[in-house]
Every structure is written in structure tokens, then in C-alpha cells.
Amino acid sequence: MSSTQAILITGGAGFIGSHVVRRLVNQYPEYTIINFDLLTYAGNLDNLTDVESKPNYHFEKGDINDMELVGQLLRKYNVTGIIHLAAESHVDRSIEDPLSFVRTNVLGTASLLEVFRRYTKEAGINGRFYHVSTDEVYGELGDTGYFTERTPYSPRSPYSASKASSDHFVRAYHETYGMPIVISNCSNNYGPNQFPEKLIPLMINNIRNNKELPVYGEGANIRDWLYVEDHAEAIDLIYHKGKDGETYNIGGDTELKNIDLVRTLCKVMDEKMGRLLGSAEDLIRFVKDRAGHDHRYAIDFSKIKNELGWTPATDFKTGLAKTVDWYLANDAWIDHVIDGSYRQYYERQYGQ
Numbered sequence: 001m002s003s004t005q006a007i008l009i010t011g012g013a014g015f016i017g018s019h020v021v022r023r024l025v026n027q028y029p030e031y032t033i034i035n036f037d038l039l040t041y042a043g044n045l046d047n048l049t050d051v052e053s054k055p056n057y058h059f060e061k062g063d064i065n066d067m068e069l070v071g072q073l074l075r076k077y078n079v080t081g082i083i084h085l086a087a088e089s090h091v092d093r094s095i096e097d098p099l100s101f102v103r104t105n106v107l108g109t110a111s112l113l114e115v116f117r118r119y120t121k122e123a124g125i126n127g128r129f130y131h132v133s134t135d136e137v138y139g140e141l142g143d144t145g146y147f148t149e150r151t152p153y154s155p156r157s158p159y160s161a162s163k164a165s166s167d168h169f170v171r172a173y174h175e176t177y178g179m180p181i182v183i184s185n186c187s188n189n190y191g192p193n194q195f196p197e198k199l200i201p202l203m204i205n206n207i208r209n210n211k212e213l214p215v216y217g218e219g220a221n222i223r224d225w226l227y228v229e230d231h232a233e234a235i236d237l238i239y240h241k242g243k244d245g246e247t248y249n250i251g252g253d254t255e256l257k258n259i260d261l262v263r264t265l266c267k268v269m270d271e272k273m274g275r276l277l278g279s280a281e282d283l284i285r286f287v288k289d290r291a292g293h294d295h296r297y298a299i300d301f302s303k304i305k306n307e308l309g310w311t312p313a314t315d316f317k318t319g320l321a322k323t324v325d326w327y328l329a330n331d332a333w334i335d336h337v338i339d340g341s342y343r344q345y346y347e348r349q350y351g352q
């Protein structure tokens with residue numbers, strides 16, 4: 001790949017996207033990095049104040065479904081590759097409004113692929129399309145076993161079905177048109193800047209406000225957790241060194257039962273907040289289970305480890321402490337992202 005790259009990062013104002021943008025802007029001052037984001041409820045430019053004045057960083061607001069605008073931007077910046085993270089990303093919202101997930105994740109990805117195919121043909125370049133996806137496309141596991149890159153797709157929520165569909169489109173563009181693509185399927189991320197609808201920041205925010213902690217079902221579901229900066233590092237590596245047409249699974253080697261994770265978080269928050277009476281654990285409430293709640297996710301990431309030398313660098317204890325410190329130091333960020341529309345969603349999802 002040439003050293004004068006221009007990479008369009010979609011969804012760069014979101015949780016994972018902002019960490020990817022920051023990493024690439026700082027690591028590759030000679031590149032042009034374009035953050036293309038619609039700024040939905042989940043996108044927030046406050047996530048990137050530290051890089052916004054760098055000469056190699058550009059922000060463009062828009063929708064991945066807007067093929068004309070995307071085409072113009074590809075030409076304007078002579079884009080050499082795309083890292084695609086823009087998506088609707090929350091399972092509970094996909095249960096409430098599945099079609100918005102089809103619109104963004106399926107149609108949006110297909111539109112982006114098509115406009116990139118036409119642009120690269122016209123420009124005579126072999127630009128790479130990197131699709132950032134989830135392990136949820138593989139469905140759920142029982143108490144044993146791991147997802148590998150050869151596990152058959154078996155999505156069970158509207159979110160994972162939309163991501164599985166977009167993965168198929170990306171692969172189809174490789175097989176049909178020879179587009180140089182890579183896909184990664186990653187487990188649950190946590191860290192600074194995550195919207196407080198997801199488990200860890202939702203619990204941190206509720207503890208901070210002395211609100212109940214809603215644990216679905218019996219809290220027995222298991223997720224594998226990865227610190228977001230480790231994911232950004234893996235994305236950087238796969239974008240530059242991954243093989244065309246390949247899929248890489250990314251995992252954190254940290255499987256936890258939800259209830260154990262929440263209890264650990266309560267202890268960390270008790271210490272950090274200097275709670276004098278009782279424990280945040282007193283706020284835990286077991287609530288109605290999520291429909292179609294996947295039992296367990298666990299990742300075999302030996303392919304990226306053996307082929308590209310990546311392993312997660314941050315252990316869960318360190319990552320969780322850093323995450324809690326960030327949220328406690330950034331009250332204003334939380335208050336800003338929790339606007340009226342999020343409050344309405346929260347009331348629909350959890351009641352008063």
C-alpha cells in the first residue's frame with residue numbers, strides 16, 4: 001500500500017470509531033483521515049476534541065446511504081481505502097425498531113460498497129474495503145466451545161441478522177467484483193466514550209446516580225470483553241497487514257457472566273466513589289429477560305494471533321479501572337449524550 005493513503009472511516013464519531021480515528025490520526029501523520037458520520041444519537045464529536053485540529057484529520061457529516069455525497073467525498077479526497085464502522089449497534093434497540101437496522105446496516109453497507117466499486121473502477125485503483133463486524137453473527141454458544149472464522153453464521157437478533165447480511169454483501173463484492181476486502185468479527189468492547197445504553201456504561205451511570213441496576217434474566221449470560229483501544233490496534237493491523245478476502249476473529253480472552261461483571265463493577269465503583277454506607281450491589285435488580293437473549297459468546301482468536309501477532313494488551317481489571325475513572329472524570333460528556341431522546345428510550349426499555 002502506498003504511504004500517501006487517504007482513509008474514509010465511517011462511524012468515526014461513535015464509540016469504537018473514535019478510538020480508531022484517534023489512533024490512525026496520531027500514528028500516520030502522512031495519511032489523510034476522513035471521519036464520515038451522520039451524528040445519530042450515538043455519534044458525538046466531543047469524542048475527538050484532541051485530534052480535531054490536526055492537519056491530517058477531516059470531518060464530513062453525512063449518511064452512508066447517500067451515494068451521491070459519498071461519491072463526491074471519495075473523489076474530493078482521492079480516497080484509497082474505507083474502514084466501515086457506521087452502524088446501528090444496540091441489540092435492544094434492534095428489537096424495538098428492526099427496520100432502522102436494515103436501513104443502516106444492510107442497505108447502508110450495500111450502498112457504500114457499490115459507490116466504492118464504481119469509484120475505484122473509475123480511478124483505476126485497488127482500494128481496500130474493511131468491514132468491522134461482530135461475533136454475534138455466529139449466534140450463541142452453550143457452556144463450551146468457541147467461535148472460529150469457520151463457524152457457520154446463525155444470527156438470532158435483528159441486530160446480528162443485519163450485521164450478518166452486511167458481512168455477506170462485503171464477501172460477495174470480493175467474490176463477484178474482486179474488491180479487496182477484509183472483515184473482522186469482534187466480541188463485546190468496553191472503555192471510554194461508550195454510549196450509556198450498553199451494559200458497562202449504563203451500570204456506571206446508574207451507580208453514579210444511585211439508580212437501580214437492571215440485570216436481564218438471572219444474569220447468567222456470558223460475554224467476552226475487550227478493551228476498545230486493543231480493538232483499535234487490531235483494526236489498524238488488519239487494515240494494513242490482513243489478507244484480501246479474509247475474516248479475522250478478535251476477542252478479549254475475558255469471559256464473564258453478566259452478574260459477576262456487575263458485582264465486580266459495583267466493588268470498583270464503591271472504592272472509587274468512597275461510598276460510606278452499603279454497596280452499589282444493593283441497587284442490583286433482576287428484570288425481565290431480553291427476547292432471544294444469546295446465552296454465551298466466546299472467541300477463538302488464534303488466527304489473528306498466529307498470522308498477525310496480535311493479542312489483547314489490557315487485562316480486564318486495568319481496563320475496567322481506566323473506564324470507571326474516565327466516566328467519573330467526564331460527567332459533562334455523559335450529561336451531554338443523555339439527551340431527551342435517550343431518556344425516552346430508557347423509560348420505554350426499563351420503565352420508571
Ligand code: NAD
Pocket residue numbers: 010011012013014015016017036037038039040041042043044062063064065084085086087088089090104108132133134135163185186187188189190195
Ligand atoms: P456506536 O453506536 O457507538 O457508533 C455508531 C456510529 O455510526 C455513530 O457515530 C453514528 O452516528 C454512526 N452512524 C449511524 N448510522 C449512520 C449512517 N447512516 N451514516 C453514517 N454514520 C452513521 O457503535 P460502536 O459500538 O462504536 O460500533 C461500531 C461498529 O463496530 C459497528 O459496526 C458495530 O456493529 C461493530 N462492533 C461493535 C462492538 C461493540 O461491542 N460495541 C463489537 C463488535 C463490533
Ligand code: TYD
Pocket residue numbers: 090091092188197198199200202214215216219221222223258290
Ligand atoms: P450489551 O452491552 O447490550 O451488549 P450485547 O447485547 O451486544 O452483548 O449487553 C451485554 C450483556 O448484558 C447482554 O447479555 C445483555 C446484558 N444486559 C443487562 O443485563 N442489562 C442491561 O441493562 C443491558 C443493556 C444489558
